[in-house]
Amino acid sequence: MNPWYSVLISLFIVIGLVLIALIGVGSIGLNSLFGVYIPYVAFAVFIIGFIWRVVEWARAPVPFKIPTTGGQGKSLPWMKHEKLDSPFTTGQVIVRMLLEVFLFRSLFRNVKGELRGGPRLTFASSKWLWLFGILFHYSFLTIVLRHLRFFTEPVPQWVQLISSLDGFFEILVPTFFLTDAAFLLAATLLFLRRVVIPQVRYISLPNDYFPLLLILGIGISGILMRQVFHVDLEKVKELAIGLAAFSPTVPKELGSVFYVHLFLVSVLAAYIPWSKIMHAAGVFMSPTRNMANNNRAVRHINPWNYPVKVHTYEEYEDDFRAKMKEVGLPVDKE
Amino acid sequence: MSLEGLPKPENLHIDFEAPQTDWMETPTTFRSGTFSFPAAPKNIKYMGMANPREWSPTEEDWKLPDNWRQIILDGLKERLEKFRSFRLFMDICVRCGACADKCHFFLGGGDPKNMPVLRAELLRSVYRKDYTLAGKILGRMVGARDLDLKVLKEWFYYFYQCTECRRCSLYCPYGIDTAEITMIGRELLNLVGLNINWVQEPVANCFRTGNHLGIPPHGLIDMWEFCVDDIENVTGIRVDLPVNRKGAEILMVTPSGDYFADPGTYTFMGYLMLFHELGLDYTWSTYASEGGNFGLFTSHETIKRLNAKIYAEAKRLGVKWILGGECGHMWRVIHQYMDTMNGPADFLEVPKSPFTGTVFENARSSKMVHITEFTSDLIKHGKLNLDPSRNDKVIATYHDSCNTARAAGLLDEPRYVIKAVCNNFYEMPENTIREETFCCGGGAGLGNDENIEMRMRGGFPRANAVNYVRDEHGVNRLLCMCAIDRATLTALMHYWAPDVEVGGIHELVANALIMKGEDERKTDLRGEPLPGMEDMEEEEDV
Ligand code: HEM
Ligand code: SF4
Ligand code: SF4
Numbered sequence: 050m051n052p053w054y055s056v057l058i059s060l061f062i063v064i065g066l067v068l069i070a071l072i073g074v075g076s077i078g079l080n081s082l083f084g085v086y087i088p089y090v091a092f093a094v095f096i097i098g099f100i101w102r103v104v105e106w107a108r109a110p111v112p113f114k115i116p117t118t119g120g121q122g123k124s125l126p127w128m129k130h131e132k133l134d135s136p137f138t139t140g141q142v143i144v145r146m147l148l149e150v151f152l153f154r155s156l157f158r159n160v161k162g163e164l165r166g167g168p169r170l171t172f173a174s175s176k177w178l179w180l181f182g183i184l185f186h187y188s189f190l191t192i193v194l195r196h197l198r199f200f201t202e203p204v205p206q207w208v209q210l211i212s213s214l215d216g217f218f219e220i221l222v223p224t225f226f227l228t229d230a231a232f233l234l235a236a237t238l239l240f241l242r243r244v245v246i247p248q249v250r251y252i253s254l255p256n257d258y259f260p261l262l263l264i265l266g267i268g269i270s271g272i273l274m275r276q277v278f279h280v281d282l283e284k285v286k287e288l289a290i291g292l293a294a295f296s297p298t299v300p301k302e303l304g305s306v307f308y309v310h311l312f313l314v315s316v317l318a319a320y321i322p323w324s325k326i327m328h329a330a331g332v333f334m335s336p337t338r339n340m341a342n343n344n345r346a347v348r349h350i351n352p353w354n355y356p357v358k359v360h361t362y363e364e365y366e367d368d369f370r371a372k373m374k375e376v377g378l379p380v381d382k383e
Numbered sequence: 384m385s386l387e388g389l390p391k392p393e394n395l396h397i398d399f400e401a402p403q404t405d406w407m408e409t410p411t412t413f414r415s416g417t418f419s420f421p422a423a424p425k426n427i428k429y430m431g432m433a434n435p436r437e438w439s440p441t442e443e444d445w446k447l448p449d450n451w452r453q454i455i456l457d458g459l460k461e462r463l464e465k466f467r468s469f470r471l472f473m474d475i476c477v478r479c480g481a482c483a484d485k486c487h488f489f490l491g492g493g494d495p496k497n498m499p500v501l502r503a504e505l506l507r508s509v510y511r512k513d514y515t516l517a518g519k520i521l522g523r524m525v526g527a528r529d530l531d532l533k534v535l536k537e538w539f540y541y542f543y544q545c546t547e548c549r550r551c552s553l554y555c556p557y558g559i560d561t562a563e564i565t566m567i568g569r570e571l572l573n574l575v576g577l578n579i580n581w582v583q584e585p586v587a588n589c590f591r592t593g594n595h596l597g598i599p600p601h602g603l604i605d606m607w608e609f610c611v612d613d614i615e616n617v618t619g620i621r622v623d624l625p626v627n628r629k630g631a632e633i634l635m636v637t638p639s640g641d642y643f644a645d646p647g648t649y650t651f652m653g654y655l656m657l658f659h660e661l662g663l664d665y666t667w668s669t670y671a672s673e674g675g676n677f678g679l680f681t682s683h684e685t686i687k688r689l690n691a692k693i694y695a696e697a698k699r700l701g702v703k704w705i706l707g708g709e710c711g712h713m714w715r716v717i718h719q720y721m722d723t724m725n726g727p728a729d730f731l732e733v734p735k736s737p738f739t740g741t742v743f744e745n746a747r748s749s750k751m752v753h754i755t756e757f758t759s760d761l762i763k764h765g766k767l768n769l770d771p772s773r774n775d776k777v778i779a780t781y782h783d784s785c786n787t788a789r790a791a792g793l794l795d796e797p798r799y800v801i802k803a804v805c806n807n808f809y810e811m812p813e814n815t816i817r818e819e820t821f822c823c824g825g826g827a828g829l830g831n832d833e834n835i836e837m838r839m840r841g842g843f844p845r846a847n848a849v850n851y852v853r854d855e856h857g858v859n860r861l862l863c864m865c866a867i868d869r870a871t872l873t874a875l876m877h878y879w880a881p882d883v884e885v886g887g888i889h890e891l892v893a894n895a896l897i898m899k900g901e902d903e904r905k906t907d908l909r910g911e912p913l914p915g916m917e918d919m920e921e922e923e924d925v
Contacts, residue, residue, distance in 0.1 A: 051405060105470070106470060106474075109463070109466060109470045109471075110465065110466075110467060112683075113720060113723055114719060114723065115468065115790070117558055117560060117789055117790070118790060119789075119818045120794070122745070122792025123745055124745055124756060124796060125743075125760055128795050128796065128799070129795065134818065149556070149558075153556055155555060155557075156479075156556040159554060160819075162844070164397060164399060169847060170490060170844055172812070178480075247399075248401065248484070250401075251401040251406065251501075252478045252495075252500050252501055252504070254525065256525045323516065325477045328475040331471050331474060331475035332556070332557045335468075335475075335558040335559070336471075337559075337560045343745070344719050344791075345745055345746040345747070345748060345751065346745050346746065346748055346749075348723065348726055348727055348749070349723045350723065354723070354724065357684055357688045359688050359695075360688075360692075362670050365593065368591070369599055369601075372600060372601040373601065375601060376600070376601045377604075378601075378627050379627055
């Protein structure tokens with residue numbers, strides 16, 4: 050699919066979603082649809098879909114132990130074993146996984162191959178994707194956690210802590226959260242990377258652009274609420290707590306921007322289970338990462354291992370007995 | 384090998400620029416030099432596999448069964464249910480592109496469908512169409528497409544343009560292993576009789592005679608005795624050649640490439656000399672005369688069918704444990720598949736070196752030890768009398784085979800051995816060695832003559848690194864412990880780095896090995912004069 054077409058179509062869909070919320074709430078006044086029913090449905094789809102997908106993966110067996118080894122395996126006692134890259138025990142596997150999940154260690158390895166005249170290749174470490182990725186994921190995580198302050202009363206200490214650390218640099222009033230900036234920046238960079246790097250542009254599909262644009266839409270609408278439209282946070286909290294307690298009340302005078310924000314989040318939640326964002330769960334189940342390189346020491350069982358047709362020694366000897374005897378090879382049957 | 388048709392290396396056109404057309408619209412052209420010839424019907428028939436017939440990729444009609452589409456889709460479904468790896472890898476790729484420039488075929492050719500992510504998308508797009516709701520409804524919008532003949536032909540071209548090296552999986556943030564996808568892709572292609580002769584013939588031969596080359600037992604004896612003669616010429620010692628001997632302590636299994644052609648033969652001679660000098664209680668087998676396993680490039684079932692011989696023979700001969708020779712893809716099968724497929728090997732004992740008493744704990748279940756584990760342990764314990772200066776003409780570098788590196792983590796054992804037997808050793812640049820090693824360009828059955836251009840392209844990143852150490856340090860020997868490498872790298876060096884020779888590790892071990900009662904060595908195993916012996920050689924010649 051033409052890349053510009055893919056970007057445009059994703060953009061139009063996101064704009065369409067914004068308009069739906071604006072018209073739905075602003076003109077038709079479907080506040081409870083957008084404030085209650087859609088979020089509930091979306092959240093249910095998210096939970097059920099997420100579990101569904103994970104169960105679907107979990108049901109497929111792991112027939113072989115196929116870790117990708119990234120360093121010296123455990124061998125002779127005096128040989129230095131790379132415990133993280135070639136884990137031998139479950140504990141070592143867990144550490145490898147934690148570093149993958151929290152630090153994107155494999156992505157950190159990234160090197161860029163460059164073609165020069167001759168022809169000649171050179172390789173240089175390239176950490177941009179890693180950097181954008183880390184920035185994106187951690188600001189995303191912080192923002193999600195910070196939202197818990199709307200759903201809880203009293204707000205737990207650690208949620209307050211996140212907010213206060215984050216807003217430490219009080220640039221504007223009201224507090225402009227540092228992560229908001231980081232988040233918009235990272236999502237933008239990830240998006241630009243996709244459009245600018247020719248190879249990445251070539252492999253990208255509308256379903257690569259869409260989630261990024263949707264997330265950008267969420268971020269922008271969130272910041273607009275905070276910095277420009279000054280949505281009444283007390284009212285937001287009233288709605289959020291009501292939703293969490295399954296007795297929702299829809300406060301009046303919550304601006305349309307809020308509903309745009311909520312609607313986009315709902316769409317994202319419902320979209321996640323059916324999209325590549327499931328990598329968040331999938332990474333934990335990846336057999337090249339979550340298995341130990343102890344293949345020869347601990348036998349792995351394949352649940353569907355079945356007998357196959359082999360060529361037995363007896364058949365082999367039958368084929369070659371005379372010749373074997375001629376050259377003095379011992380035979381089992383004279 | 385014929386390099387004649389190829390442009391000179393400096394004129395080989397490489398371009399990373401993506402084509403104007405979207406990849407789904409870009410047709411596959413079977414250009415001579417970039418694909419492998421189909422399997423001969425007899426080799427398919429012998430294995431009882433699907434659709435044996437004469438056909439050619441360049442012709443319109445591939446003579447497929449009428450219901451080929453259904454066969455593939457059913458096969459796809461079956462494998463989605465049997466392999467979590469496959470199912471997961473179909474679902475979680477974010478198309479971040481981190482793997483894109485990690486594939487040697489992309490780096491040496493620039494064809495975007497050789498970026499691992501797109502190679503996988505070739506199959507993923509069909510999976511989406513038939514197994515995801517979004518794909519069914521939205522089609523192209525979400526990267527889904529129908530499986531038609533064009534797609535099938537594309538699969539054949541690109542799944543036989545992946546050497547299953549796993550380099551991509553090292554860099555992928557989720558460990559997506561395109562080699563695994565290629566393996567399953569080839570399995571599917573095999574269901575309708577789309578396979579290549581350079582894989583299928585060794586498979587059929589190995590099934591029948593025990594080795595890839597189809598050498599019958601008496602032929603093996605000839606070849607092996609020839610090596611014994613050669614050793615006698617160099618050392619004056621006639622080494623033992625125990626074959627099919629019941630009651631030996633150890634069964635030795637090596638790839639047939641080791642005894643079939645130079646420079647593998649020198650490594651084979653190296654084993655014979657080492658074992659003789661040690662007085663090892665061991666045996667070769669004619670039935671299990673192949674460590675390599677081209678089933679790895681065919682289907683999981685074929686791996687198992689061919690691999691079964693090793694344990695069966697160990698049992699029949701009553702050995703205690705098994706030793707494996709220098710080979711790459713063989714070692715993936717031995718390390719990652721054998722015990723699961725054909726184990727448990729409870730009739731064997733946990734391997735223990737008879738000379739050092741070392742128990743190979745890491746092989747406690749599978750009971751099979753790699754020769755460099757065995758030899759490095761001997762050297763560490765001072766059990767070998769070595770004179771590395773005999774290898775002083777060799778300025779060596781070491782190529783990690785993809786499979787020993789990324790599917791086993793066998794990295795430092797070979798280095799330890801090399802450094803003990805050779806005074807001049809230089810590593811290639813980081814990012815091209817150890818777990819980041821580059822493929823020789825001809826693994827996974829692609830090391831055939833007709834595929835020569837793709838091999839030279841795929842091997843370019845490897846050769847490029849060799850050239851670097853050749854220019855910096857005068858490296859003249861590319862060491863490897865892989866039978867496929869010894870063949871494919873030789874051609875690769877001819878093309879990209881003509882003054883670099885290729886050889887195995889135990890060749891150098893044997894050169895350096897001072898054997899009891901040997902004649903003064905004048906030449907190495909290749910018959911070339913040892914350092915300081917050049918004059919004597921000439922005197923003799925006069
Ligand atoms: C091991 C853990 C993870 C790694 C290595 C990882 C890595 C990545 C990478 C490389 C991208 C691609 C950016 C792009 O170029 O489009 C991405 C996107 C994304 N990830 Fe993660 N991720 C991880 C976990 C998570 C988790 C736990 C979440 C939580 C929901 C998440 C949510 C997302 C989202 C929303 C996107 C952007 C949307 C998109 O581009 O599809 N990821 N991630
Ligand atoms: S690195 Fe992994 S996630 Fe990224 S494009 Fe390649 S296969 Fe997909
Ligand atoms: S396994 Fe190797 S050859 Fe295959 S796609 Fe990955 S990097 Fe390329």
